[in-house]
Amino acid sequence: MPTRGIQAVRGMNDILPDQIDRWEFFEQSVRDWMAAYGYRNIRMPIVEQTDLFVRSIGAVTDIVEKEMYTFVDHLNGESLTLRPEGTASCVRAVLEHNLLYSGPQRLYYSGAMFRHERPQKGRYRQFHQVGAEALGYGGPDIDAELIIMGADLWKRLGVSGVRLEIGTLGSAESRSVHRTRLIDYLQRHLCKLDEDASRRLHSNPLRILDSKNAGMREIIEGAPRLLDDLDEDSLIHFERLQQILREQGVDFEINPRLVRGLDYYNRTVFEWVTDKLGAQGTVCAGGRYDGLVEQVGGKATPACGFALGVERVLALVMDSIIPQAPPDVYVVHKGDAAAGFAWKTARHLRDRGFQAILHCGEGSFKAQMRKADASGARFAIIIGDDEAQAGEISIKPLREAAEQVRVGLAEAADLLKRA
Structure with missing residues (x-):
């Protein structure tokens, strides 16, 4: 009997020589783009201690509950995880090496991330991200800079049909007020909640607003808006962000249901989305995470960042990439x-x-x-x-x-x- 051939793990793809031109073009574009804004490269391990992601992303999230590749190192019994995202790893590295001692940091990283999801176009089990993190900056100007960087990248790459949605999650205090109102509202519609929403009702009710279940749409649209529960400082921060974007000619839509899938976000959240990639329409997303540094073990430090999906961006620019020149x-x-x-x-x-x-x-x-x-x-x-x-x-x-x-x-x- 012939030996059965070994194939790549489902959802983890080879990048072949005929495809590499656009990857290398994109990677060089990213290096030039980040350098233009003063962001320096940092490279973190692919494997981290599992507790880093549980503590930072949130135990009651799809990533931690369903998607992480976690295993026990049989040599020492440690629980380890293939990184599902880069922000937590970047914050861990910044704290471990005391990078904030010399002042605020503008950093970026790129590389493979891993999530056990159902593979489909634009969503893979091994995928690649480019992320930028600005640590030590508390004002809305850095939020605006990170958003404007996205607008600049689309221009550099010749990408069209990408639009910006922004929102705010306010402070922990505003979310606490809103959480109470939201739970009260959802309990009045308990019979209409799907299984996932019922499970999250008391542990993470904000995530219910991000449900893709069409049967939940009417309930979600009628839910209280977090924007209506903002504290004064969060409202001022959000209004100033909008003012900067308008002054810089960046168009945006306010999406009051934009909550993001990770627990560490606060105040500004944003997504660059497109209709050209079907269901996987988000190509770049991020926001402010002022509490994460403290959660990971450091002093309270304001921070903001984003991550973009490389495969999704490349799907938008594949026709505009100039192939590598043939040999002389x-x-x-x-x-x-x-x-x-x-x-x-x-x-x-x-x-x-x-x-x-x-x-x-x-x-x-x-x-x-x-x-x-x-x-x-x-x-x-x-x-x-x-x-x-x-x-x-x-x-x-x-x-x-x-x-x-x-x-x-x-x-x-x-x-x-x-x-």
């Missing part, structure tokens, strides 16, 4: 002396900034020329034993009607640059 030359060779000189030629051209593919393996000149043409290279460098003994190469244009020329290796780079 493909070196074909035949004969014992030619082989050694072909190695020298390829190295010589690479040292002078050319992309050069050296043919490896057997093959006639005719077969090698077919591979040279298929590579997309502009030129074939042809080396036989005669050329090798004379220290020369033949340069044949592959993409234009021009004569093949034979020159010394020392002249080749200058001739190719002029071509």
Whole structure:
């Protein structure tokens, strides 16, 4: 019986060479974009202690209850988790290495995250995020900066059809007042709540407002609005944020039901959403999390950030990515002396900034020329034993009607640059 082939884990995808151009384009765009705003790169481990996410994200959330990849390290009995998001890891790293000692920090990270969800377009079990975190800044200006950064990125990438929704969760005190009103309202409609909403009624009632169950829509639309329970400071913060966005020409909609899926948010929350990706319409989301640093073990520190889904953004920009340029030359060779000189030629051209593919393996000149043409290279460098003994190469244009020329290796780079 033949051995069964091993495939990738469901929902965890390979990124193939034909797809990598847009990934590399995006990654370079992100580096330039973050540098323009003064955000510095930080890289955290993929695996963290489980308690970090339970404490920060919230025990009664879909992520912690259903989606985390958690396991026990059999060497020491620790409960470990593949990171489902980056903010908690970033805060942990900032505290562990005392980065706030030198003042507020603008940081960004990128990499793989893991959630055990039903795979579908735009939602995978291993997915990639870029996140930005601004720690130590308390005013609405940093909230506005992070939102404006999103508007800037869409412009840099040529993305259209993305709109901004903003909201506010107020302070812990305002949420406590609202929580009481919300529970009272939902209890009056108990018979209409689905199983998930009934379970969360007393543990996390705000998350009920984020339900995707169409049968709950009428109840949700009639629920008390958190905006109506805001304390004065939260209201001033939110109004100032709106003022900055208007002054900077950033269009937005206020979504009073925007609650986000993690417990650590307070005050400003926002999402960049699109109708081009079906059900997975959120491409970037974030907000303020002033209590998280203290929850993870540090001193009370204001903070704000966002994360964007790389796969979702790439789905919006795939047609605007310029493919990577093909190699400049493909070196074909035949004969014992030619082989050694072909190695020298390829190295010589690479040292002078050319992309050069050296043919490896057997093959006639005719077969090698077919591979040279298929590579997309502009030129074939042809080396036989005669050329090798004379220290020369033949340069044949592959993409234009021009004569093949034979020159010394020392002249080749200058001739190719002029071509």
